[in-house]
């Protein structure tokens with residue numbers, strides 16, 4: 001599988017891409033600037049020597065070569081970017097980890113947006129693509145520390161297409177070495193995205209990196 005990451009030069013996109021490449025997948029970091037993407041990919045390859053191919057190119061070229069695309073851009077500018085890439089994204093599985101958050105004197109909070117979540121906004125703007133939400137709660141810092149064990153962290157996956165969701169769950173397992181959990185329909189992204197504000201708030205309060213783990217489900221999805 002070839003996975004393109006839009007916003008692949010940022011800490012979250014490059015971190016997810018690095019983990020997937022280490023797991024042996026072919027990853028293309030995308031950017032508005034092809035040279036920036038190529039430089040980021042080259043740095044990660046030089047530093048970590050992943051088993052999988054890791055390269056960088058312009059967003060549209062990255063999408064063109066991929067089966068699956070991860071959206072890892074800030075919410076600001078998200079709608080414009082997604083709209084500009086809609087034709088290239090048609091027919092692809094698009095996974096959003098975008099968290100629309102605001103920060104003020106009282107700390108982080110989920111933004112109230114018209115479509116209720118970035119993933120649902122993307123689904124509206126990309127009628128020819130299949131949308132899923134995942135990776136909202138993984139810390140970019142920890143993704144880049146390859147000796148940091150992420151296998152105890154759950155990746156909550158939402159989406160309306162079961163087959164695509166199974167693909168995202170497999171990718172989540174490759175990223176963390178732990179579980180991808182089917183969290184339900186795409187519309188539940190409106191609860192998963194702002195929950196990141198709660199994690200960031202706890203990170204500040206307890207000076208740590210919190211994460212999500214759901215009890216009551218075993219590794220293989222059984223509940224018994």
Ligand SMILES: NC(=O)c1ccc[n+]([C@@H]2O[C@H](COP(=O)([O-])OP(=O)(O)OC[C@H]3O[C@@H](n4cnc5c(N)ncnc54)[C@H](OP(=O)(O)O)[C@@H]3O)[C@@H](O)[C@H]2O)c1
Nearest residue numbers: 007009010011012031032072073074077098099136139140
């Ligand atoms: N950082 C985390 O720990 C973390 C954790 C969970 C989820 N997330 C979510 O993941 C997403 C990416 O996070 P990040 O911290 O990696 O973000 P970031 O560094 O602010 O941005 C990622 C990349 O997006 C591109 N970008 C920036 N502004 C853009 C715009 N207006 N239009 C198009 N592309 C733009 C840039 O790449 P180019 O300039 O190269 O195009 C940038 O390197 C966010 O939605 C965030 O909420 C982040």
